[in-house]
Amino acid sequence: MNQTQPSSNSPDAPNLPPSEQPGMARVFxxxxxxxxxxxxxxxxxxxxxxxxxxxxxxxxxYPAALGMKANDLxxxxxxxxxxxxxLLHGSLLHIGFNMYALYIFGPGLERHFxxxxxxxxxxxxxxxxxxxxxxxxxxxxxxxxxAIFGLLGAEGVFLYQNRELFGKNAQRALVNIIIVAVANxxxxxxxxLDNWGHVGGLLGGVSFAWxxxxxxxxxxxxxxxxxxxxxxxxxxFRAAIGVGALFALVAAIAIxxxxx
Numbered sequence: 001m002n003q004t005q006p007s008s009n010s011p012d013a014p015n016l017p018p019s020e021q022p023g024m025a026r027v028f029x030x031x032x033x034x035x036x037x038x039x040x041x042x043x044x045x046x047x048x049x050x051x052x053x054x055x056x057x058x059x060x061x062y063p064a065a066l067g068m069k070a071n072d073l074x075x076x077x078x079x080x081x082x083x084x085x086x087l088l089h090g091s092l093l094h095i096g097f098n099m100y101a102l103y104i105f106g107p108g109l110e111r112h113f114x115x116x117x118x119x120x121x122x123x124x125x126x127x128x129x130x131x132x133x134x135x136x137x138x139x140x141x142x143x144x145x146x147a148i149f150g151l152l153g154a155e156g157v158f159l160y161q162n163r164e165l166f167g168k169n170a171q172r173a174l175v176n177i178i179i180v181a182v183a184n185x186x187x188x189x190x191x192x193l194d195n196w197g198h199v200g201g202l203l204g205g206v207s208f209a210w211x212x213x214x215x216x217x218x219x220x221x222x223x224x225x226x227x228x229x230x231x232x233x234x235x236x237f238r239a240a241i242g243v244g245a246l247f248a249l250v251a252a253i254a255i256x257x258x259x260x
Contacts, residue, residue, distance in 0.1 A: 036115045037106030040122060041099050044144060047087045048095050064088050068142040069130050069197075075258055082134060082251060086126035088142035098144045105151040112158060112214050120240045121208055124247075125150020128204025131247045133197035135254045141194040149198045150205025152181055157209035162216045204247060212239025
């Protein structure tokens with residue numbers, strides 16, 4: 001599943017509480033090195049190298065053969081193929097576009113979402129994309145763009161739900177994200193691209209972020225402020241379970257109807 005290069009402009013500074021010295025306050029953003037982003041990128045690259053090695057030495061791309069989305073094999077019980085395609089790619093250009101998109105979106109989202117919630121977002125988006133592709137597209141497919149579209153949708157939700165803090169910066173960034181998403185979905189209509197996977201990933205990311213994404217508030221004493229998340233851990237857990245279960249149910253119904 002190929003996708004063109006996405007980009008977005010995240011807001012640089014929030015709207016701070018009123019103070020007697022506007023412009024002099026400092027906001028301390030969460031300091032979280034994006035380890036999950038880098039681990040996912042590294043693992044995806046390693047698997048792609050393994051794909052190329054097996055293709056060159058054995059004449060068969062074994063990772064793709066064992067893990068790509070293949071409807072007939074899913075119906076035969078190989079349900080892992082609804083998630084493993086996010087680690088597989090069909091060409092150097094394919095993985096290059098997707099890893100660049102992950103590098104652009106991943107660190108900022110991971111900083112605000114936290115490591116485990118960001119990992120849940122990535123996996124749920126990839127799973128949702130492959131489920132929708134399974135339901136609506138008979139074609140074999142692979143690629144992490146299902147998850148990338150989920151990150152794109154999650155960033156849009158994050159900006160919208162925290163728009164009062166980021167003000168006009170959020171509005172501009174949100175417009176850019178919508179333009180990028182629409183443009184990539186239009187490009188996804190081209191032959192050979194699994195646009196249903198893109199749509200599903202977008203739906204998964206938006207759903208999880210809406211129900212379990214960060215709801216920020218500014219705390220502290222002038223002139224130093226910090227962000228804190230009003231979302232309870234239990235809400236995040238329920239969102240992950242609920243959204244994952246919803247798409248699993250969609251897959252189960254489709255499998256049942258096609259197996260009759």
